Amino acid sequence: MTYANVVVDLSAEAVDRQFSYAVPEGMAVQPGQLVAVPFGPRTLEGFVVSLSEACDLPPEKVKPILRVAREEPVILPDLMELAEWMHTRYLCNLVDALRLMLPAELRGGRVRERTERFVRLNLTGAEADAFIADNPRAKKQIELIRRLRQGDVATAAIAEKSALKALVDKGAATVYESERRRTPHALSGDAPAGDPALLPEQKRAVERLTGALEGGGGRFLLHGVTGSGKTEVYIRLIRRALELGRTAIVLVPEIALTPQMVAWLHGRFGGDAAVLHSALSAGERFDEWRRIRSGEARVVIGARSAVFAPVQNLGVIVVDEEHETTYQSDHRPRYDAREVAWKRAGQHGAVLLLGSATPSITTYMRAMPGVRDENRLELIELRQRANGRPLPEVEIVDMRGEFGRGNHSIFSARLAAELRRCLDDGHQAMLFINRRGHSTFVSCRSCGYVVKCDQCDVSMTWHQAENALRCHYCGKTLPPPQKCPNCASKYIKYFGAGTQKVQEEVRRLFPDARVARMDVDTTREKDAHERILNRFRGGEANVLVGTQMIAKGLDFPNVALVGVVAADLSLNLPDFRSVERTFQLITQVAGRAGRADVPGRVVVQTYEPEHYCIQMAAAQDYRAFYTRESAHRRAALYPPFTVIARIIYSARDRAAAASAAEDAEAKLRDALNGLGADRDVIQLGAMEAPIKLLRGENRFQVLLKLYFKADLEAVAARMQALADAAPEGVRAELEINPNNLF
Ligand code: ADP
Ligand code: ZN
Numbered sequence: 001m002t003y004a005n006v007v008v009d010l011s012a013e014a015v016d017r018q019f020s021y022a023v024p025e026g027m028a029v030q031p032g033q034l035v036a037v038p039f040g041p042r043t044l045e046g047f048v049v050s051l052s053e054a055c056d057l058p059p060e061k062v063k064p065i066l067r068v069a070r071e072e073p074v075i076l077p078d079l080m081e082l083a084e085w086m087h088t089r090y091l092c093n094l095v096d097a098l099r100l101m102l103p104a105e106l107r108g109g110r111v112r113e114r115t116e117r118f119v120r121l122n123l124t125g126a127e128a129d130a131f132i133a134d135n136p137r138a139k140k141q142i143e144l145i146r147r148l149r150q151g152d153v154a155t156a157a158i159a160e161k162s163a164l165k166a167l168v169d170k171g172a173a174t175v176y177e178s179e180r181r182r183t184p185h186a187l188s189g190d191a192p193a194g195d196p197a198l199l200p201e202q203k204r205a206v207e208r209l210t211g212a213l214e215g216g217g218g219r220f221l222l223h224g225v226t227g228s229g230k231t232e233v234y235i236r237l238i239r240r241a242l243e244l245g246r247t248a249i250v251l252v253p254e255i256a257l258t259p260q261m262v263a264w265l266h267g268r269f270g271g272d273a274a275v276l277h278s279a280l281s282a283g284e285r286f287d288e289w290r291r292i293r294s295g296e297a298r299v300v301i302g303a304r305s306a307v308f309a310p311v312q313n314l315g316v317i318v319v320d321e322e323h324e325t326t327y328q329s330d331h332r333p334r335y336d337a338r339e340v341a342w343k344r345a346g347q348h349g350a351v352l353l354l355g356s357a358t359p360s361i362t363t364y365m366r367a368m369p370g371v372r373d374e375n376r377l378e379l380i381e382l383r384q385r386a387n388g389r390p391l392p393e394v395e396i397v398d399m400r401g402e403f404g405r406g407n408h409s410i411f412s413a414r415l416a417a418e419l420r421r422c423l424d425d426g427h428q429a430m431l432f433i434n435r436r437g438h439s440t441f442v443s444c445r446s447c448g449y450v451v452k453c454d455q456c457d458v459s460m461t462w463h464q465a466e467n468a469l470r471c472h473y474c475g476k477t478l479p480p481p482q483k484c485p486n487c488a489s490k491y492i493k494y495f496g497a498g499t500q501k502v503q504e505e506v507r508r509l510f511p512d513a514r515v516a517r518m519d520v521d522t523t524r525e526k527d528a529h530e531r532i533l534n535r536f537r538g539g540e541a542n543v544l545v546g547t548q549m550i551a552k553g554l555d556f557p558n559v560a561l562v563g564v565v566a567a568d569l570s571l572n573l574p575d576f577r578s579v580e581r582t583f584q585l586i587t588q589v590a591g592r593a594g595r596a597d598v599p600g601r602v603v604v605q606t607y608e609p610e611h612y613c614i615q616m617a618a619a620q621d622y623r624a625f626y627t628r629e630s631a632h633r634r635a636a637l638y639p640p641f642t643v644i645a646r647i648i649y650s651a652r653d654r655a656a657a658a659s660a661a662e663d664a665e666a667k668l669r670d671a672l673n674g675l676g677a678d679r680d681v682i683q684l685g686a687m688e689a690p691i692k693l694l695r696g697e698n699r700f701q702v703l704l705k706l707y708f709k710a711d712l713e714a715v716a717a718r719m720q721a722l723a724d725a726a727p728e729g730v731r732a733e734l735e736i737n738p739n740n741l742f
């Protein structure tokens with residue numbers, strides 16, 4: 001008797017284990033398959049994890065598998081192994097990891113291959129000629145034969161059904177069914193383009209990487225200044241992998257924001273390329289997954305979850321813009337795609353290539369001397385821009401001085417003058433401000449009252465278009481107040497600027513400018529990103545105002561000016577990474593200027609011109625920033641030198657959330673003592689979370705800071721157990737080194 005160990009497709013702690021089922025005589029069952037099994041009174045789908053010849057249960061207690069839901073295994077053996085690793089690493093249910101590995105539509109059989117009927121001609125050229133000669137009056141049949149000689153035709157495209165029937169009856173044509181693929185919009189288009197000659201630095205990088213690929217794999221950090229041509233290095237490495245019969249995965253922070261990467265990879269690899277991301281329709285996603293699974297597509301481009309693409313014989317994983325926070329999932333399973341990529345590359349002896357102009361501190365540290373081999377990345381640098389020009393010149397403008405000179409506009413005299421010149425020269429400008437909406441907050445001049453969301457403890461933003469205040473956390477809107485709700489003063493004013501205000505100011509000061517805006521509000525519709533970027537690329541717009549959406553990877557040859565309207569907006573957020581993020585944003589957005597023949601200029605407006613982050617971003621000196629920031633992290637005991645873990649308790653009932661956190665703190669303290677980890681604790685406490693109210697729920701946290709050497713796995717497991725045991729009515733979530741600590 002053969003038994004299958006099955007994980008049922010239900011995400012719950014209680015069923016997070018493998019159940020044994022008997023494989024009925026004559027049923028072909030393989031690991032990785034989706035099967036239907038009886039589960040209590042119900043029938044559920046489940047994943048076959050493994051097969052065995054023995055079973056602990058008495059045979060009469062073992063129920064049989066009902067049927068195979070899908071013939072081909074949906075989880076390949078290496079992905080099954082990866083899921084089991086994630087189960088331990090991220091403390092998630094095994095099924096949560098498995099669900100990431102196939103299109104949701106595949107479960108429960110909600111989407112199928114789309115088939116169509118086609119007609120094929122069964123006649124050779126001579127036979128067709130003979131048919132035509134013999135049946136001169138069958139005009140419709142002759143016409144159809146002529147069409148079919150050019151190639152097979154879908155039955156739907158044939159109007160003359162009687163002629164078709166006649167040909168089929170005579171055996172001259174056959175109708176057959178074939179799968180028709182839904183091609184994602186982003187991938188339709190041009191034929192493969194040629195390769196440019198590599199620059200010397202690129203050539204050395206490619207040689208080192210292909211050498212590693214041929215020699216059993218390796219892990220690399222490609223640190224290349226903005227515009228250094230990292231993409232070309234990726235492409236050549238992938239090309240070599242394909243030549244060797246291997247496959248590649250390219251991860252990007254967000255597909256919609258990196259249309260160029262998709263276009264370039266598709267332009268060079270044609271039908272070998274597939275895209276996977278959430279904006280695809282269910283059918284498209286399913287078909288792309290199938291193309292990858294069948295080996296038809298060998299280069300996969302996608303956001304975070306594309307790291308689970310079912311490619312076989314993996315040769316390369318590229319993580320572009322590796323510093324982006326989107327690589328870390330902020331809901332369960334809270335995996336980090338860079339870490340999963342590291343693991344997966346290891347399984348295959350593949351090359352892992354992390355690329356960025358501004359690597360995260362954590363990643364760069366791994367490329368420094370003195371790191372243990374199993375954690376080490378080899379550093380490859382590109383110091384020159386591919387266009388042979390220097391990096392753009394960056395000027396810092398002290399906005400305090402502007403105010404003193406009577407300039408109350410959001411543009412300094414310098415930025416306004418540069419913008420004028422840029423437009424007069426027929427060039428394009430990008431204006432970056434990391435805040436959407438019109439004004440950042442509404443406050444009373446008399447008493448200082450700030451309008452906050454009553455569901456979230458955050459200030460509300462005025463949106464001009466709908467003339468409403470909106471909460472950026474929960475989406476709640478309010479009409480703007482006419483007088484102060486606190487003191488009834490009429491002097492309630494709008495402060496700060498967001499993208500809408502910047503757009504309005506450009507229009508007011510430069511009536512000849514054609515301004516496009518890109519932020520969450522203008523990109524809600526499908527393909528809106530692409531439309532806005534195409535308007536700018538085509539020159540229909542000559543100024544692009546945007547949030548961090550415009551900071552990433554974009555390559556517009558005609559951009560001569562980049563303006564950072566408020567560089568310090570993100571500098572003083574209550575998070576130890578706010579300085580690092582601000583550095584990355586300024587450096588990246590500055591890097592959008594001067595990428596082709598037009599020289600670039602950057603103006604950075606700030607109230608903190610002396611801050612090392614602003615200074616070093618202006619100098620585009622990553623190494624200096626790394627040295628300074630990592631020394632600060634080490635001294636202040638922040639990651640990557642320490643680990644920050646927390647359990648967030650949320651509840652409508654404030655007292656319930658508070659007591660759950662306090663209770664957990666005491667239990668965690670005991671657990672840490674029990675593990676002998678108490679010596680590694682730097683900080684442990686229960687407290688209100690920085691955002692104490694979110695979507696109407698009160699938030700408390702147990703915050704733990706540990707030295708890195710601590711036995712993190714055991715500690716995390718204890719914390720997860722505490723979170724799982726949260727009282728009724730209180731939600732608890734464990735976060736290890738989360739993206740933000742709000
Ligand atoms: P990065 O990602 O490093 O910022 P990109 O990959 O976007 O840089 O490349 C910047 C520009 O340089 C692109 O327009 C690209 O087509 C061009 N480029 C890259 N490599 C070469 C090369 N070897 N020869 C000519 N142009 C190149
Ligand atoms: Zn007031």
Ligand code: ZN
Nearest residue numbers: 453456471474
């Ligand atoms: Zn809110």
